[in-house]
Amino acid sequence: MTADNGNLLDNNAVSCPALFLTAPASNQGKTTITAALARYFTQQGKVVRVFKTDPDYLDPQILAQASKQPVEQLDIWMAGEDYCQDKLYQAAKEADLILVEGAMGMFDGDPSSADLAARFGIPMAIVMDVKGMAQTAAALAMGLANFRDDVQVAGLIANRCGSERHAELIRDALPENLPLLATLKRDEAIILPERHLGLVQAAEVKDELEERFEAAVEWLKETRDTGLLTLPKAVSFAPVKELAQADITTEVQQSLVGKTIAVAKDAAFSFIYDANLIALKSMGAKVVFFSPLNDSALPEADALWLPGGYPELHAKALSENVSMRQSIQGFYQAGKSILAECGGMLYSLEDLTDLNDVCYPMLGILEGQGAMRGKRGCQGMQTAVIPQGEIRGHAHHRSRSANTPEPVGHGRRQRHPAPGEAIYQQKGLTASYLHLFFPSNLEATAKLFLGESFTCLSETK
Template sequence: MSKPTLSDTMSRRRALCPALFLSAPASGQGKTTISAGIARLLKRQGKVVRVFKTGPDYLDPQILAQASDQQVEPLDMWMAGQDWCRHKLYQAAQEADLILIEGAMGMFDGEPSSADLAAYFKIPIVIIMDVKGMAQTAAAIAHGLASFRDDCHVYGLIANKCGSERHRQLIEDALPESLPLLAALERGENIALPERHLGLVQACEVQDQLESRFEAAADLLAKAELDKALANLPQCEFYEQDLPPIAPLLTGLKIGIARDAAFSFIYQANVQLLEDMGAQLRFFSPLQDSDLPAVDALWLPGGYPELHAAQLANNHNLITQIKAFFIAGKAILAECGGFLYCLQSLTDLDQIEHPMLGLMAGHGVMRGKRGCQGMQTALLPEGEVRGHAHHRSRSCDTPEPIAYGKRQRHPAPGEAIYRQGSLIASYLHLFFPSNPEAVAKIFTTNSFDCAIPEAKEKTTEKGINSAY
């Protein structure tokens, strides 16, 4: 990664704002719960907290947005680029009293890692650690993380699920003076966030339940006096970053976007880009709406169609209209859950098969806990668009793909990319700002060779496609 030079930064406008990077030794330590609790605690004090999530993620940002009452966006220097991340942080610093960034996985996992992002923008790190079942060892792990790289500044440790005052004291006494214990949080099931097979449950499904958990987490953090420990956070410097102007490539184009409990994996940055390019957006619900809005193109994003497959299958009028839209040769982009929706059938987690749109040959099958994930570039005829995969299903009996995703670091082919007439479909979730021109072509490329495939029997397990 290239870092800005002194001359670069001196020529840009600067914004100062306290910032904190919340990381951990591994996943499952309580990062999202504590990030949401800090945001809610400071919001109760009348402060504006802008929260970001490291890496590609749709679920955690929904949770954090509700807790902070502010828009939450992903920060990923590979998928979005360093300039885009710098631009977003500079914007946030002009309006926030505090910037929080929740890391992904462990502190040094991935390329770029949470540590890379924190070091690049010189943001102090707080280590969050589930200390259940250990005491002095927690201090040793925290000290090891803090001293592993000399370009990272660790501000302190938050000991999560601490059993008692004695437990807290053992950890604090074992820590070096340079690594203070900022807070020890007692164990509380009333603050745990609800989960399912792809991660946290969507905020829109459990809003009332989340509110009580945010408040409980904020109370726990207030009791531990974490807000006082963060009162003297240093000001971080964030520099203005001009991004290339967005050409009005979609002026006047009406794009329909599926958005409901079944299709909600939508980056706000993607929506904003379409609007900036001049598109008129029309949101609709495949679960509730019987009519397709009057649009020129469709975006069927990812989500949880497997949890609502029966309801989707029974919306016959909308299915008929989407098929007619496809036959008319109008552009459709289908990502992950949207891709499954376009197949002939989807077998849910209870092994019940449901008919889907049938715009392309193939069947989707959920497969429990095993899944595929990772950063990939979609190698499309329109251009390369960066994105990622995260799914726990397989597809079979699909047509021959036109291309495969290019993995970030591994030479093996990534996710299959299909084109059927005007339809582009894949398991990949695309980050539109990585190539606006290519995205504009996706939504404006129509076809007059669109036919609904004939129904075929599913093959055996050997015929199933999946990327590993």
Template sequence: MASTTSGVHCPALFIAAPSSGQGKTTVTAAMARLFSRQGYRVRVFKTGPDYLDPQILEQASGHPVEPLDLWMAGETYCRQALYEAATQADLILIEGAMGLFDGEPSSADLAIQFGVPVALLMDVKGMAQTAAAIAVGLANYRSDLSVAGLIANGCGTERHAQLIRDALPEDLPLLATLGRDESVALPERHLGLVQPSEAEEDMELRLERGADWLQASGLTQLPQPVAFSPASAEQQADRVAAYANTENVLRGKTIAVARDAAFTFIYRANIELLEHFGAKLVFFSPLSDSLLPEADALWLPGGYPELHVEQLSQNSGMRDSLQGFYHSGKVILAECGGFMYCLDSLTDLDGKSFSMLGLLSGEAVMRNKGGCQGMQTAVLPEGDVRGHAHHRSLSHQTPEPMSYGRRQRHPAPGEALYRQKGLTASYLHLFFPSNPVAVAALFNS
């Protein structure tokens, strides 16, 4: 890490793939663990909205992991986050989302915006020279994209690796070849990867095996340094102005935040923003606590309530406490899993229905297939807040919404948003820094 007048230089690599399911999180986590155990300070970012991959990447690197998204978070936020990481780190890793050029903005757009070279990761099972052809096509699809080389995942033998290596041009080297090893792959479920907290020892074993796996492949050298510059004075002025309008606006207020195995989808940036406003945050467990802590407002984030629905249903003390809080008219923000918890009932993946809080009429029903995902703006009376949807359930017999989410690039209405007493509820997960003034007003109403 070195400072210059143009910014800070720090080795960095962007791990991207031609599609989902190529092993991006497995390889990024293994790389973070490998360099961390060698004594390097590693900071990892995840492209796009995501709660699950960052939990694994945080365990692998030993440091918090935040999303980078040019639409949801904005260019200023992303630039400043990378710059601040570069001032503290020996290595920055960024995991891409979906395929390299998928979405608007795409992983490629993010890599190009900040000048981070891409390591193409590809599952090469069932092909050899064709892997090289695909890699060359990806590397040359945009002239402003810098590609460091190819990582061949699922490479069966040394002969297999040699066929790919010989087919690649000199300016697109084979960075590493990784064998087929199920003991390294990360476990999955209906919305993505399994949370590390559910299988901590197994996750540690997989991370260590993954690091050994990469080390044996020869991928042990830090990538080339990249210059990371802070946000411009004009950008910083706009950001400071937005925060100045909310300085200490929540001082003296206590916000209770649900956080346990059922409610884990919480952006660290959201927590930090509320604390910047002066709020005191107290965390509680709807699963195991019998009473809600004393608070002026409540945040029920998303998570996996469908996996703990019976325990939630049976916790009558917490249900009574939350119902009393709601009827007092105090502010409640309920996102996705928190929204389902607020309904009359929730039907799990086995088709069993359980009573929930009954703060908002309606029922949520889990599905094994289908669902909704994508970037949306929550249209709230306090202002527009950007976020995303990602769920495998449907809600029925709910009240008339106050508004609908605005999709990023489609005219059809997005997720319904409900406002009843002090409760604001929706399937949308909100990214608070996208509009700090609106978020401050919501929790201060």
């Protein structure tokens, strides 16, 4: 016998109201509405835990501020079903409401938002920008709701609805089993600020976001259709019988005990999965943060992580912080482990040309030049295939690199035979455009930070 979400009925299962926000496509308003709901129910005294599907860094920052709770990614391909199930179960034990924001369209990707919702029995609300259509919005919602019989759809959220007459046309065209949950008017005051890689980082516009969240709560309250303002139905979340990580040896679980990992974190470097920090700490590492923009030297550490971010927006300041550059160069020359991802890799190169075509010297611990290239870029799920093992992750960048060394390997694309992003290793440095998801392979991650099994392609730097 099974519960609604496909899990074996378990006496230890926990029930919690849950709703999955999806859409027919990107740019329909999912993040804005998810943030507004999180803040609305938080104001009601509820503990709201929000999750974001796919490897997104920026939306979780916004949603964490809106909900005043940590926000983590849920992705079956990148992390596995057991990992996702455990995260939902742990959240259900402490939350009054779980919200999950989907990615792209409802059925896009493999696995898709619909796959995740179906696997865990979470009802979906379809967010749709209805500008320029009326009854057609109902037809599209009905098509999405009936495309698969294993997906539960709670109703339609009509975003950017022009008037009550507009809402009435949509409402009357929907069947009884697919209600109109909310009709939200067009309002520029609640739109979240964006830039070339997505939303602006929450820390940069914290006060502005607070104003927009408050406006968004009032925006929600104005709807005549109030189904969105009541808690959704409860979903049963069962504990994982045997987490895959439970099979990891004690040696791996304690592999980073006594090691300190310095992590770059400021306006230039902030694309950091909370799950990655949790993974490092679970293996015994001490994590310390520093700012390549503002600090003069690295903290005392055994290994260094330069994550992605926006170095192209701060290239001048990064270049002018000569003492920090010298500190990291010395760290590299000492053969200590460094992981440089995407923006971190750009910082590691000899120079970087920013969005204004101005070239600045960077660290120079990896041969090559980096340059921004406007709106063209690369994105997608990939597995890093390296001597330490295989670690899943993704690429998302609008820059290019040139004159780099021979790579030690390439990313393996999720659904395409062409080689993915190049991966470089020399001395203790591992650099790539790939953003790695550490929980997908803790043993390989530990080896990266311990400097084990490196293929040193160049000892000349």
